Structures are given as C-alpha cells and as structure tokens.
Amino acid sequence: MENKPTNELDSLLENIDMNHIKDYLEENKRYLADEKKEFYYYIKDVLYEKNIMLKDVYAFAGISSGFGSKIISMEKHTKDRDIIIRICVAGHFALNEINRALKLYGMSELYSKNPRDAVIIVAINKRKYNLYDIDEKLKELGLKAIMPKE
Numbered sequence: 001m002e003n004k005p006t007n008e009l010d011s012l013l014e015n016i017d018m019n020h021i022k023d024y025l026e027e028n029k030r031y032l033a034d035e036k037k038e039f040y041y042y043i044k045d046v047l048y049e050k051n052i053m054l055k056d057v058y059a060f061a062g063i064s065s066g067f068g069s070k071i072i073s074m075e076k077h078t079k080d081r082d083i084i085i086r087i088c089v090a091g092h093f094a095l096n097e098i099n100r101a102l103k104l105y106g107m108s109e110l111y112s113k114n115p116r117d118a119v120i121i122v123a124i125n126k127r128k129y130n131l132y133d134i135d136e137k138l139k140e141l142g143l144k145a146i147m148p149k150e
Helices: 006-014 018-027 038-050 054-061 065-072 081-090 095-105 115-125 131-140
Strands: none
Touching: 038 054, 038 065, 038 095, 054 065, 054 081, 065 081, 081 095, 081 115, 081 131, 095 115, 115 131
C-alpha cells in the first residue's frame, strides 16, 4: 500500500473547512493512523524527515532489530521508558519530538524537575545524541544510566 507523506496531508487540511472534514477522512482513511499505529507512523515520519534508517537507530540504541521493530510497531509493549528514549535519541529527535513519541507510547514526557530527565534534556538541546556520552554524564552525577549494563 502506498503511503501519503504527513506533510501532504497537512497541506490538505490547511484548505479544508469543518463542513468537508468528513470527506477528507473518508478519502484518506487508508493513510490515517489508528491509535495503535500512531506511534509507529510518528517514529517513521520523523526518521524519514531526518533521513535516518531504522536499522541504524536500533544499532545506536543498543536494541536488536527484531525487538526494536516489535516495539516500534507496538506488537510488543514495553514499560521501560528508557527504551523509547534511546530510540528517539538514536534517531536524533528534538526534545519536542521525544516528548511527543513518549506521549504517543503512553509514557510520561521528559520532565525538567527530574534530575535524570534534566541531564537528557540538556544533551538533546545541545544536540548530543551519543547515548554513551549521556550515560557518562548521568553516572558522573550519580544518576541511573540510560543504556543497559552489558
């Protein structure tokens, strides 16, 4: 099935009034995300815009391709918020993109009053996407690492 880019759908919505939204939904239903797939489409869209391959994200996040694809597609659900954060950091997501991904996955956003989250926020804001460098700073401050122990 062909996919219609999100920016194309956004453009269509700019020119639609409320009386025609039903037509838009009907004509584009095969491109619209259902709640279970919204996270998947969002991750794929952001990575597509950044020209980053999922296999590279999995490698940089320290996640196997099989496990990563099950998490992204929500075939498997994780309660480990760090996995979603690692995927997003490995995909060079901006802070607002990470927070949206966390929210879509049903997890809490990065919170500036949480010391550990604050370190991750600063790294992202400074475009420091190396998870091992982030871990070094977390460990230096006595905070839990984001990468699993090997």
